[in-house]
Amino acid sequence: MTKNADIVLRTEGLKKSFGSLQVTRDLDLALPAGARYALIGPNGAGKTTLINLITGEMRPDSGRILLEGQDVTRTGTAARVRRGLTRTFQINALFPDLTPLEAVTLAICEREGIAGQFWRSLTAHEQAISEGFEILRQLGLADVATKRTRHLAYGQQRLLEIALALATRPKVLLLDEPAAGVPKDESAMLFRVIEALPEHIAVLFIEHDMDIVFSFASRIIVLVAGAVLMEAEPAEVRDDPRVREVYLGSAHHG
């Protein structure tokens, strides 16, 4: 068990139902600083819903969410992001007509509280722009920085998802299937980008490819039907017969 003080994100007794369908059942979760946790589980297990609850896009029926020890259960999504709790989306949620440079710069301007300044030219915010470019460069998107997002290749759009999240300077980063739809050889590269993220960021990622999960996660949370089946080191998860049965054993498609 990690010391209380190191926990950046914690959920307590989180519950969510859609009608009679219980999608999140009494979920307790603790993410320490610098975590590289994987959240796995079959389709429909409630992984995306859990992220929606943590980021505030959905309200839990009951339970609490604590960010750096402070209750944010009733805090709006944008305010949580500004406090360092950021996510990416399983299905691209980008700005098709903006260029990556504009989109990332926008996120930085929002973070710095200067996005509402209508009297100064955008180009006066040189620092925000060069920081935005630097993030794109680190993710290998420099060459397409000034191309409209909708003209980017799919893999580049997945990277831009991460770039947008990084621009908010997260303390906790929740990645919902960052490699969804990306060919296997490319998804390994994408995860190398994730591995190279600043160490202090606590990362929770959802991923179906077990090879990737086992090589990039320091700890694995197995979610089945809205409840945590087990949470353990990769080796332990790999050898667990229940996990083999409900997850690894079944033919699976991400």
Added chain:
Amino acid sequence: MNREATLTATQTTQAPGASLAWLRSRSRWSVFEIAFWLATLLTFYFFPSYLMLASQIAITALFAISVDLVLGYAGIITLGHAMFFGLGAYAAGLLSAKAGWGEPLTGLLFASALAGLVGFVASFLIVRVQHLALIMVTLGLGLLTYELANALSWLTGGTDGLRGIDTWPILGLFDFDLWGYTAYSYTLATLFLGFLISRRIVNSSFGLALRGVRENVRRMPAIGSAYRGHLRKIYTISAAIAGLSGALLAQTTNTVALEVLSFQRSADVVVMLILGGTGRLYGAILGAIIFLLVRDQLSGINPQYWYFGIGLLLMVVVLFMPRGILGGLARLAGRDQ
């Protein structure tokens, strides 16, 4: 497209300075822009008998710009913006007709501030609704204001219109003449000022945030944006600019008809934006020019059915240039990647 290469290409030759330069180039004045504004002055020499029409166009173009800010940039659909145009017209008109203050520049400021204030209050309602409900709310607010002005006929003159407006010379020097020299100079100068303000807004980080809302409002909270505040702000600014244009109409015609608040005016301005192209400011100006010129020409031929021509034009543009005439031209010129 070689995705593998781009994913691994962390080494790149493109310098960060290049991206700044690229952003700068997008907001720099082009020769086309300078040429356009110079051309507006040619009206004085080549079409002196059209100066009143030209000043109507300038007023309408300013109104269309105000709508472009919310519709074209922030993606707020509105069918009730005549509300702010009319408020500005009545504010400036009443200031002169009832309070006896006909100084035009303070009249403009007063009308603009009042319309902006009402816009600010209305914006709290506007940001709560989307899609069809949004159209209905803006439409409803517009109709309410129209009926209110009708009911307050002791103040507004109702269907007879507001009379007794006397606009003093501009700066105490330039009296309004019959030919419209002063009117056109005045409306053109105000249009240019309103355009400069709008241009600065759309080229700011705030303008970028508005485009973010338009492109993907769901994503905005996820990048930490309290975007509703942005929407309230632009709605207020837009209302103030619309009020400015309405005040210009009252001051240059010395009358305010109930029509300034009509649904027709709200709908016409959207038609102008679709014709000219949304989200580019100049589309609003071009749309206003085309709309009023077509109306002027066609209503001379047949005063009852001139809208038939507008309808036809609208269909052709929507079918062949879905992003408006300017959008279509930009595409042809390859300046739209």
